[in-house]
Amino acid sequence: IGQYVSSFVGVTFNPEAGKVEEAQRHLEYYFQESGTRFLPLLGVKGGAQGSASPWAQICQAKVAGSLVTKTTINNEILSLLPFLASKPSIQNLGGGAVVNTTALVAYPENPIDVATQMESPVEIGVKMKSREAIRKSLGVTLPGFPQATEVLKLDAEANITCKDLNQIAFQLALDNSTQEAQERYAQYGRPITFKDDLVYGTGIQWSSTGLIIEESDAGLLVQGVALVTPVSSFLFPGMHYCKVMSPYRAMEWINVDSLRAQKTVNQVEVFLNCLELIHRELGRHLLFKLLRTYTPHFLNCLERIQRTF
Incomplete structure (x- = not known):
């Protein structure tokens, strides 16, 4: 330095x-x-900016599972009030499904530009359609009882959680970091622990609860916030909402914030x-x-x- x-x-x-x-x-x-x-x-910073979120599209693709090959996924990044009012939609066009999702990218407040404040989003809220809703739109029926193995396979694919998406964000960030950063994180970095989702039953509860991130000397704890409704729901059928970590935040943790506890000198000494x-x-x-x-x-x-x- x-x-x-x-x-x-x-x-x-x-x-x-x-x-x-x-x-x-x-x-x-x-x-x-x-x-x-x-x-x-x-x-990865570019993936959290602009008019659409590639990360939100990846999340929807993971939720869609094997049906993603028949699905076109659109996304729009909205500001707070339009996002709260938005609902994801799905259309069947020519044997394929078009899923329109929305995202809210929330950044930390930093009015005086404090250098130690993180630059990446605090969270990304994603409103998606469930795999069950996509399957219904495509007219794909579950196999009968003789194909019980396939039924279990489909059910497993449908059980993608916000926790799974957070783990994918971390892996994407790690895989796309430099070799030097990967080795440094493996040797010195504090780990991330992913907890099972905090699941809510109403949109108000989900909207008012942010992604849970708790930092300590031991590492970073991340807990996604979920809202999943069945396709039989009268008001909001087949919804899959998640508050998730962005790959940008995960990469910032891997490259910068996880190493803070390993500093051997303070600012005065430097x-x-x-x-x-x-x-x-x-x-x-x-x-x-x-x-x-x-x-x-x-x-x-x-x-x-x-x-x-």
Whole structure:
């Protein structure tokens, strides 16, 4: 970290020091290295932005099970009030089902841009159609009693839970992290524990309860919130609602937050080490100038760097 800061200071504030070209080479290398390091995070971040949520579509595909081959899945990300009023729908078009789902992406409140606050969504609420509803729309009937094994297979596919989806989000995040990040998490990271779903019977209860995430020294506990209705329901037949973790949040945990308990130095020690390196590389005069003018900015910068590395 000290070398990063020293190179930046040398190029920005002390161009006559004679080491500018070397510092620029360092910064170019660090920039390229950062691109490789952050590419997986930027990839999953894009999945939580825009007009549709690819993760919500994956969730619906998992719920659909083997029927996904006959299903087209659409999604729309909505703001809070439209999402609360929305209902997923299903149509049978030419022997295939078109399922329209909605999603609400909830981010943590961070009005003063605190660097240690997580950047990823707190949760993603997804309103889907159940597998039973898709099967009914397609006109697929369950096998008779002689094919009991197939009945059990279909029932098992229908039992996809929000917990299952959270585990899939974690696995997607882990598989798409860099090899270095995977090894670091395996050695130093705090684990995630997934609890069985908190299941509600009404939309009001489901809407008013957020994804349960509890962080401790032991790790992260995640519990999905579910609402599933039968196709025989008079008002809201064949609904499958979930409050789930996003792959972006899971990747942020793997790459950043799970490692917080493993810090061996605090911010003051890192700051002092950086100042020592700047003094050695660039001289006392520039060091005193920086201390007078830029100490608050350095502290904020170091906090962000520590959070990343």
